[in-house]
Amino acid sequence: MKRREFLVIGAGSALAAVAAPAVHAQQKKFSGVTLRINGYGGTYDKALLEGVAKPLEESTGLKIEYIPSSPSADIAKLISNRGNPHIDLLMADSALMPQAIAGGVLDRFGISDASNLSRVLPGFREFGDYGAPFSIASIVPVYNSNTVKPPLTAFSDIARPDLKGKVSTMPANSYTGWMVLLALAEGNGGSLTNMDPAFKIIAAAKDNIIATPPSSVAQLQAFTQGEAQAGTFWDGRAFEARRSGTPLVTVIAREGIYAVTSYTNIVRGCRNREAALAYINQLLSDTGMLSVPKALRYGPTTDVALGKLGGDILLNSPERIALKRPIDWKAFMEQGPAMGERMTKELRS
Missing domain, CATH: 3.40.190.10 (Periplasmic binding protein-like II)
Structure with a gap:
């Protein structure tokens, strides 16, 4: 083999070795990205880990860190440290959403940002373009x-x-x-x-x-x-x-x-908005939506089919949902x- 041919082949091999990790990284869109979200603790967080975080990490490389805490305390902390958030996503019930919105710590998003929002049932997204309702x-x-x-x-x-x-x-x-x-x-x-x-x-x-x-x-x-x-x-x-x-x-x-809806919100100043929207979309997928009902029998907020779970869930039909005040x-x-x-x-x- 001529020296020139050897150098060309060697250079090609070196480029392939460098390119391989890059190709792998492209396949895992959010490799190296970790988002923090407040957790409700115990079985609730475990359910979201199984139905939302793990599938998302497998498909995109995104890691989610659940930090058990009090949503009201997290909202107060976000407001007092506006511009330097300690979490990227915020879970909060309906009752706490007005305070978070008034405090200016949440970002808006719509169906064009997260397509699975189109599956949310009428009346369940109570605060306009704020928050993704995922459990009731x-x-x-x-x-x-x-x-x-x-x-x-x-x-x-x-x-x-x-x-x-x-x-x-x-x-x-x-x-x-x-x-x-x-x-x-x-x-x-x-x-x-x-x-x-x-x-x-x-x-x-x-x-x-x-x-x-x-x-x-x-x-x-x-x-x-x-x-x-x-x-x-x-x-x-x-x-x-x-x-x-x-x-x-x-x-x-x-x-x-009388019910409260749990929302996942994107915090203003989130470290990676695109990754946060990917979390929202996975949360509202069939796998994500069924995670809490399977574990705790709280109701879903989308058109997901409940199957055998329906008999154990209170808001399991349009007729039941109509009774929600x-x-x-x-x-x-x-x-x-x-x-x-x-x-x-x-x-x-």
Whole structure:
């Protein structure tokens, strides 16, 4: 072989060796990119890891880091450090979205940015071009079918005389408790601007209510250990109780269904917007959308087929979804602290 031919071949081999990693990198579009997102913790984050993060890393190389925390604390931190965000994506419920939007820490995006947004069901994207709705959790009346007769049919049944010392409900210092108050008001002739009917029921239920646990984990324990027999609870947590052997029935209340939607948002100043949009699109895919329903039985927000899961999910049809009550989240959150304070006074009086 002539020296010139050897040099040409050698140079070609060297270029191929250099090009190979580059070709591989092109195949994994977001190799080397890591995005941070606040997590809800436990089973919830594990479900998203399996249904969203892992498939996305396999197809694009993008890594997602879930950081369990409090969404309200994350929003406050983002606002105080505007321009230097500690996370790239923010998960937050409907009730917290107005604060995040007003704080100027979220980016807008639409169907042209993430095509799977077109699959979101009507009415589930409540805040215009902010956030991708991906899960819906409902607060419902519940009761132990072995110990409570007759069945509960409404939120206001927590005041029934036969439930003395048997009721657990949401705490007064959280929007979960305020949602129960709104259900009690609207179901009995009141409204967000006339909450008196709710507080009359709370006063009547005072001797029934033995606990307003600070967390859903603590409340789940109250039901599964028999301390509480009836009350209000998250639909997904009620399923968890049934799965563990406690016959805790989920009630479709006559007042309607009161629910919060969980959103994933792109934080303004996100390190890689294109990668964040890829996360959103995977989240709204069939695999991503079914991750939370499979693990916790909270409802989806798209047209994904539920199959056998449908029987365990509260909002599993257009007819059920039509029972979901609309809430003016901005006005609701502005009035919430005052509602909680009055609820505490009623329970202590």
